[in-house]
Amino acid sequence: MTIIHRFTPLQRTLHWIMAVLILAMLFIGVGMASTVAHIYLRLVHIHETLGLAILILALIRLAVRLRYGAPALPLDLPEPIKLAAYLSHYALYALMIAMPLIGWAMLSAAQYPVVLWGVWLPRIVPQSASLHTALWNAHFYLGFLFFALILMHLAAALFHALIRRDGVFDSMASLSTHAEAAPAE
Amino acid sequence: MPEAPRAAPRALGSLVLIAAIVAFAAAAFAYTAGWFSPGRLTPQKLVDGFDLRSPPPLGHRRNHAKGICFTGVFESTGAGFELSRAQVFQQGRYPAIGRFNLATPDPDADDAKVRVRGLGLMISTPDGQQWRMAMIDAPFFPVATVQGFHDLQLASASTAPDAMANFVKAHPEFAAFGAWAKTAPWTGSYAEERFNSLDSFIFTNGAGQDHGVRWSLDPAAEPVAVAPGELAKRGPNFLETEIADRIKKGPARWTMLVTVANPGDQTSDPSKAWPDDRRKIEVGSLIVDRIEPEADGPCRDINFDPTVLPNGMRVSDDPFPPARSSAYRVSYDRRTAEEKDYPRTATGSAQ
Numbered sequence: 208m209t210i211i212h213r214f215t216p217l218q219r220t221l222h223w224i225m226a227v228l229i230l231a232m233l234f235i236g237v238g239m240a241s242t243v244a245h246i247y248l249r250l251v252h253i254h255e256t257l258g259l260a261i262l263i264l265a266l267i268r269l270a271v272r273l274r275y276g277a278p279a280l281p282l283d284l285p286e287p288i289k290l291a292a293y294l295s296h297y298a299l300y301a302l303m304i305a306m307p308l309i310g311w312a313m314l315s316a317a318q319y320p321v322v323l324w325g326v327w328l329p330r331i332v333p334q335s336a337s338l339h340t341a342l343w344n345a346h347f348y349l350g351f352l353f354f355a356l357i358l359m360h361l362a363a364a365l366f367h368a369l370i371r372r373d374g375v376f377d378s379m380a381s382l383s384t385h386a387e388a389a390p391a392e
Numbered sequence: 393m394p395e396a397p398r399a400a401p402r403a404l405g406s407l408v409l410i411a412a413i414v415a416f417a418a419a420a421f422a423y424t425a426g427w428f429s430p431g432r433l434t435p436q437k438l439v440d441g442f443d444l445r446s447p448p449p450l451g452h453r454r455n456h457a458k459g460i461c462f463t464g465v466f467e468s469t470g471a472g473f474e475l476s477r478a479q480v481f482q483q484g485r486y487p488a489i490g491r492f493n494l495a496t497p498d499p500d501a502d503d504a505k506v507r508v509r510g511l512g513l514m515i516s517t518p519d520g521q522q523w524r525m526a527m528i529d530a531p532f533f534p535v536a537t538v539q540g541f542h543d544l545q546l547a548s549a550s551t552a553p554d555a556m557a558n559f560v561k562a563h564p565e566f567a568a569f570g571a572w573a574k575t576a577p578w579t580g581s582y583a584e585e586r587f588n589s590l591d592s593f594i595f596t597n598g599a600g601q602d603h604g605v606r607w608s609l610d611p612a613a614e615p616v617a618v619a620p621g622e623l624a625k626r627g628p629n630f631l632e633t634e635i636a637d638r639i640k641k642g643p644a645r646w647t648m649l650v651t652v653a654n655p656g657d658q659t660s661d662p663s664k665a666w667p668d669d670r671r672k673i674e675v676g677s678l679i680v681d682r683i684e685p686e687a688d689g690p691c692r693d694i695n696f697d698p699t700v701l702p703n704g705m706r707v708s709d710d711p712f713p714p715a716r717s718s719a720y721r722v723s724y725d726r727r728t729a730e731e732k733d734y735p736r737t738a739t740g741s742a743q
Contacts, residue, residue, distance in 0.1 A: 234420075237421065241432065241436075242426075242433075243435050243715035243718050243719060244433075248717060317724060318693065318694060319695070320522060327519075327520050327521055336693065336736050339725075358417060358418060361414060361417065362411075365406075365413065
């Protein structure tokens with residue numbers, strides 16, 4: 208049986224494209240919410256466009272992940288760290304899918320239109336003050352949680368790359384077009 | 393293991409590097425969010441600016457807090473279609489929801505005491521698009537910049553005796569507004585007011601041609617000047633009572649006139665009106681045929697954000713519509729979160 212050491216090229220491509228998009232999304236989110244400058248409207252528009260793009264990519268990525276799986280974590284990784292790795296990845300997938308939907312629903316609950324490429328998207332929930340408030344709070348606090356998780360994810364990736372040097376970083380960062388590789392030794 | 397003595401410092405160096413990278417990312421995020429920029433003008437500051445003189449009106453809009461809902465139709469002549477391809481300018485009748493209001497953060501203000509009156513309007517078209525606007529009866533805006541507006545908020549709330557004088561010195565454009573406020577006649581009815589977009593927008597027609605525009609709602613009812621002292625005798629809610637009584641007898645009408653900028657006319661400063669000779673196109677009429685209290689009315693849950701525009705209209709370089717959009721959203725976020733202070737029954741919204 209072949210041991211999988213790397214994510215498939217498709218998974219790696221999706222990961223790095225989405226890394227850029229999601230980071231841009233989070234920075235634009237906190238930036239647009241704190242400015243009255245003329246660029247505000249453009250930032251909102253980019254935020255909404257990226258949101259839909261991330262939602263679509265996240266669903267594709269989830270399907271690809273379910274189909275191809277992921278390389279096993281190193282056997283000598285302590286159990287609590289393994290658990291943290293599993294849980295944080297569940298959380299990242301959940302946020303990638305939930306955040307755009309929460310944002311869209313939040314705008315719907317306030318009767319704000321979402322217009323992408325001249326197309327007025329349908330409302331996905333009815334107008335409601337209390338629903339709007341709940342969704343607004345969720346979008347706000349989960350946004351910061353999302354960024355905190357990404358920082359943890361980044362720290363853990365660098366820990367694997369620089370300190371443990373156990374191949375976990377390479378499983379996503381490698382430029383190789385092969386999903387599987389012979390063991391290093 | 394001969395490498396061990398060197399591995400420990402290397403690991404320590406890596407840990408420091410990792411911590412530095414994470415700290416840098418977190419700091420960049422905080423910077424973007426404005427946490428290191430106390431001088432940045434945020435929508436929160438603009439909205440807080442209305443609460444400086446009195447506690448915030450919980451559950452209400454933070455400015456233009458007093459208002460009454462109306463419904464009616466926008467009857468399009470079709471003449472606007474040469475300017476914008478928006479469906480609202482194709483000849484026809486389109487449902488309209490709006491709100492007559494007073495420019496005050498006090499929802500219980502005395503109608504005779506508020507100088508500026510406003511009209512929020514949302515016109516919906518069968519293609520699912522909307523045109524929202526928030527207009528006032530002044531012919532131009534008091535200040536030229538968003539920072540100037542915030543400075544006006546601060547000066548108005550300041551207890552320093554020379555605060556207003558210093559403000560006027562720094563914002564000479566305010567003098568024209570001051571003169572208007574002192575000399576323009578007051579009327580006894582929302583139906584006799586002319587409401588103006590003030591801000592400039594860009595209309596794009598089917599051929600892709602852009603035009604800088606402003607627009608006004610010109611009342612069909614003849615304005616009758618009434619002295620403020622006389623209005624004060626009519627009671628604190630005379631404007632709401634009057635418009636409700638008037639419309640029970642028959643609809644009130646306004647003609648919508650779109651003013652087209654000449655090449656070279658500035659679109660970035662709403663404190664300066666364009667010369668009177670600019671081309672005006674009569675694009676339609678607003679016909680208001682029903683008045684409802686705001687509490688359960690169809691306008692209550694609508695944010696009359698002037699940047700909600702159908703395809704064929706967009707903002708210009710005027711700095712106010714984006715600033716208004718961001719501030720209106722903060723106001724909406726706050727008032728909807730204060731539902732318990734303004735109980736909402738099943739929404740009265742038609743949309």
